[in-house]
Amino acid sequence: MVGGVTGRGDDGEQRAGTLADVSRVVVDVVLKPEISDPQGQAVLGALGRLGHDSITGVRQGKHFVLEVDGTPDEAELKQIAQTLLANPVIEDVELHLTTD
Amino acid sequence: MRIGVITFPGSLDDVDAARAVRLAGGEPVALWHADHDLKDVDAVVLPGGFSYGDYLRAGAIAARSPLMRDVVTAARHGLPVLGICNGFQVLCEAGLLPGALTRNSHLHFRNRDQVLRVERADTAWTADYGTGQRIVIPVKNGEGRYVAADDDLDRLEGENRVVFRYVDGNPNGSSRDIAGVASENGRVVGLMPHPEHAVEDLTGPSTDGLGFFTSVLKAAVNA
Numbered sequence: 001m002v003g004g005v006t007g008r009g010d011d012g013e014q015r016a017g018t019l020a021d022v023s024r025v026v027v028d029v030v031l032k033p034e035i036s037d038p039q040g041q042a043v044l045g046a047l048g049r050l051g052h053d054s055i056t057g058v059r060q061g062k063h064f065v066l067e068v069d070g071t072p073d074e075a076e077l078k079q080i081a082q083t084l085l086a087n088p089v090i091e092d093v094e095l096h097l098t099t100d
Numbered sequence: 101m102r103i104g105v106i107t108f109p110g111s112l113d114d115v116d117a118a119r120a121v122r123l124a125g126g127e128p129v130a131l132w133h134a135d136h137d138l139k140d141v142d143a144v145v146l147p148g149g150f151s152y153g154d155y156l157r158a159g160a161i162a163a164r165s166p167l168m169r170d171v172v173t174a175a176r177h178g179l180p181v182l183g184i185c186n187g188f189q190v191l192c193e194a195g196l197l198p199g200a201l202t203r204n205s206h207l208h209f210r211n212r213d214q215v216l217r218v219e220r221a222d223t224a225w226t227a228d229y230g231t232g233q234r235i236v237i238p239v240k241n242g243e244g245r246y247v248a249a250d251d252d253l254d255r256l257e258g259e260n261r262v263v264f265r266y267v268d269g270n271p272n273g274s275s276r277d278i279a280g281v282a283s284e285n286g287r288v289v290g291l292m293p294h295p296e297h298a299v300e301d302l303t304g305p306s307t308d309g310l311g312f313f314t315s316v317l318k319a320a321v322n323a
Contacts, residue, residue, distance in 0.1 A: 031202075035247055038207050038273075084164065087157055087193065089200040090247060 022072050026096040029086045030061035072097065101317045104131040104141035106171075106187075108162040112149035113184065113296060120296040121145070124313030133165040143180040143224070143316045144171055146187025148240075148294055158201060158243045159189030168194055180224035180316050181288045185241055188280070188290030197281055197290045198256060199248035204241070205273025213305040214239040214293050215267040216279050223263055223286040224319035228311040235308035237298040239271050239279075244292040246274035246281075256281060264291050287319075 031037050040058040047055045064085055066077075077095055086093040103121045105128055107114045118128035129141050133151075138144070151162035162168065168190065175181045175196050183191035191197045204210060213236050218229040229235065248256070253275055256262060264280035272292070280291025295309030 034249070035202065036205065036273075038203055038205050042207055084160070085156075087160070087200055089192075089198075089249075090202060 022097045023068055024098045025066040025068055025072055025077055026098060027064040027066065027077075027081050027085050028061060028094045028096070029064070029081075029091050030059055030094075031090055032092055035090045101126045101143075102129050102139070102141045103127065103313070103316065104129045104138060104144045106131045106133055106144060106146055106167060108133040108149070108151035108165065108190075110149050110151040110153055111147050111186070113147040113294065114149070116294075117145045117147040117184065117296045120299045120309065120313050123299050124310055124317060126313060126317055131167060133162065133167050136166050136170060138167070138170050138174060138179075143182070143319070144174075145296075146171075146181065146183040146190050147296070148185030148187060151186055151190065154243070157189075157193065159186055159191075159193045162186075162190045163193035172196060175283070175288050178285065178287055180319050182225050182312060182316070183288075183290035184294055184296060185244070185292055188292055189243070191288065191290045196288050197283060198252055198261075199246055199278075199281065201241075201243050201292070202245045202247050203243050204245050204271075209240070209242040210244070210271040211240040212238070212271065214269075214271060214279075216264045216291075216293060217267045218263070219265055220260060220263045220282065220286070223282045223289050223315075225289040225312045225315050226263060227315040227318060229315075234267060235298075235311075236306045237293045237295050237309045238305065239293040241272060241292050244272040244274065246272075246278045246292070248275065253278075259284065263289055264293070 037059050040060040044058040081093045103126045105114050105117045121128040129139050189201045192200050216235050218233045221229045221231045261282050263282045265277040266279050270277050282289045295312040298304035298306050298309035
């Protein structure tokens with residue numbers, strides 16, 4: 001599933017000009033909560049050995065930055081995220097539209 | 101009988117797969133991932149290796165190659181397809197087989213001779229085995245842990261689509277010891293271990309892998 005999309009109004013209504021100002025789209029991909037993450041667990045183990053006992057969990061994911069020419073098409077971005085950047089069998093994905 | 105073997109950038113075991121086809125009595129046909137040409141083959145093998153360096157996810161980019169689009173269409177019409185190791189990962193990524201292959205639970209690359217139990221001897225690639233037969237073929241992977249949602253695993257087992265299970269130790273933490281699965285019609289099979297490395301006494305732990313390639317010759321004839 002595609003998680004929250006930032007860059008829109010709280011009511012889900014597109015703010016005037018928001019998407020047109022976007023040039024960069026960030027896509028974060030993480031393993032679904034029910035899929036075990038041995039890499040995250042190995043990082044957690046290393047943190048414990050370094051004395052960082054306050055850290056109780058680590059989930060490792062992927063971070064993509066897409067440069068977009070023109071106004072991003074949100075439906076197209078969701079499709080890209082779901083069909084290539086993430087494998088929906090094992091991963092959740094979150095889109096962040098940025099305006100810098 | 102013409103059996104295609106696809107080479108992707110980063111495939112490693114395409115030559116061994118072609119050799120196994122030849123030893124079984126078939127004619128291996130080299131296929132290139134970037135072509136839109138299946139060359140009228142009667143079946144297809146997706147070999148092991150590290151296509152595209154396992155970038156993004158193992159098999160993910162190869163699954164979107166031009167030739168794979170043709171393989172998906174042909175498989176839906178009954179073309180027998182076998183995915184070995186990276187080939188299995190490609191088939192899952194292409195949506196021809198359910199589930200996904202993830203990092204081994206112990207994080208180590210595991211390379212050893214592996215005992216498998218044949219759970220289904222009526223697929224296009226396993227007809228020359230007996231149900232319940234144990235075979236020994238090499239396994240070698242770093243991302244071979246088969247996973248799917250519990251409901252999907254229940255459905256797979258209910259539909260009798262688990263073709264192989266690991267016996268005497270699960271090398272990668274796969275759910276329910278699953279080593280290989282089949283499509284609904286039993287024509288598409290994927291597994292992590294390598295039958296193409298067990299076709300000659302000189303180089304393999306057994307010749308137990310040969311049955312995959314002799315089975316499909318009959319399946320292709322009967323199709």
